[in-house]
Amino acid sequence: FENIHVQYGRKEILHGVDLSVEKGKITGIVGPNGCGKSTLVKTVFGIAPMKEGKIILEGQDTGKMTRKELSEKLGYVGQETACVFDFTVEDIIGMALYNRKKEKTSSKEIIRHAMEELKITDFSGRNIQTLSGGERKMVFLARAVAQGVDTIILDEPTNHLDICHQLFLLNYLKQSGKTILIVIHDLRLASYYLSLIHISEP
Numbered sequence: 001f002e003n004i005h006v007q008y009g010r011k012e013i014l015h016g017v018d019l020s021v022e023k024g025k026i027t028g029i030v031g032p033n034g035c036g037k038s039t040l041v042k043t044v045f046g047i048a049p050m051k052e053g054k055i056i057l058e059g060q061d062t063g064k065m066t067r068k069e070l071s072e073k074l075g076y077v078g079q080e081t082a083c084v085f086d087f088t089v090e091d092i093i094g095m096a097l098y099n100r101k102k103e104k105t106s107s108k109e110i111i112r113h114a115m116e117e118l119k120i121t122d123f124s125g126r127n128i129q130t131l132s133g134g135e136r137k138m139v140f141l142a143r144a145v146a147q148g149v150d151t152i153i154l155d156e157p158t159n160h161l162d163i164c165h166q167l168f169l170l171n172y173l174k175q176s177g178k179t180i181l182i183v184i185h186d187l188r189l190a191s192y193y194l195s196l197i198h199i200s201e202p
Contacts, residue, residue, distance in 0.1 A: 004053035006039055013039050017053075021151075025195035026173055026180040030187060037183045038079065041153050045076065057151065071099040075144035075152040079159060081136035089115070089123045089131075089139050096147040114146035119168070133160035141169065151179040158186060 004017040013036045021027040029037045042048035044055055044062055055062045057073055075096075083092070093111045100110070115121045120138050128136060137160050144152050154173075158166040166186075170193040173180050184190050 001040065001043075002054045002056070004040060004043055004055075005051040006036070006043060006048050007051045013048075014043075021179060021181050022195065023179050024177055026182060026193060028190050028194040029181070029183045030185065030190055038155050041076075041155055041181065041183060044074070044153065045070070068099050071147070071149075073149055073151060075147045075149045077137075077140050077144050077152070077154050077157055079156045081133065081140050081160075083128045083136070086127050086129055089120070089126050089128060092128050092139050093143045093146050096143045096145075100146075100148050110146050110148075114142040117145050117172070118142040134162065134165060137161060138165065138169075149178075152181075154180065154182045156183055156185065158184065158189065 001017055001019040004014050004019075005012070006014040017036075017040060019027075019029075019040070029040065031037055039048045043050050043053070044057075057065075057070075060069075062070060090111050093114055094107060096114075097107050097110060112121075115124065118138050118141055120135070120142060123131065123135065123139065128139065131139065137157065141154075141157065144154075157169060161169065166189065170189060173182075174193055182194070184194075
């Protein structure tokens with residue numbers, strides 16, 4: 001992230017933010033509510049439009065990449081996991097395969113592997129609307145895994161999770177070898193699991 005500026009109306013949310021995420025490490029953003037943590041990560045996808053700035057991913061300017069090109073390199077799990085349609089767990093995870101590069105492994109095998117990685121095989125065949133907030137969070141994380149990308153952005157991934165699942169998830173991410181950018185509130189978890197912490201000012 002280079003010199004990121006975001007403004008809504010007359011209010012400037014981000015002013016000249018710079019942030020580097022080290023390959024293969026977990027980098028965290030911590031800070032008070034309303035300081036622009038989620039806004040910063042949303043600039044990558046154009047959800048929060050930048051007034052100024054540039055974002056470089058694997059040597060490429062994300063502003064010049066198509067959505068398909070971006071999805072082949074970057075996964076995202078947001079704070080909200082609401083779903084108004086009665087998709088099954090496999091349907092949700094399978095959405096990640098739309099832009100995944102073709103390979104010999106079947107779609108069913110990829111979905112099954114992602115569910116095994118996140119230890120949610122018990123959810124097989126379940127309607128996403130029948131799951132709790134924490135269970136849905138694990139399904140959306142499995143979708144990011146099924147996407148097959150090396151870089152994942154996570155916005156408050158431990159929300160709705162009990163302490164056992166929080167520790168499981170962060171251990172999984174730390175051992176994955178993927179490049180992770182995570183927005184997180186819990187300073188104890190951040191200090192133990194994150195390689196680099198960026199503190200946002202209010």
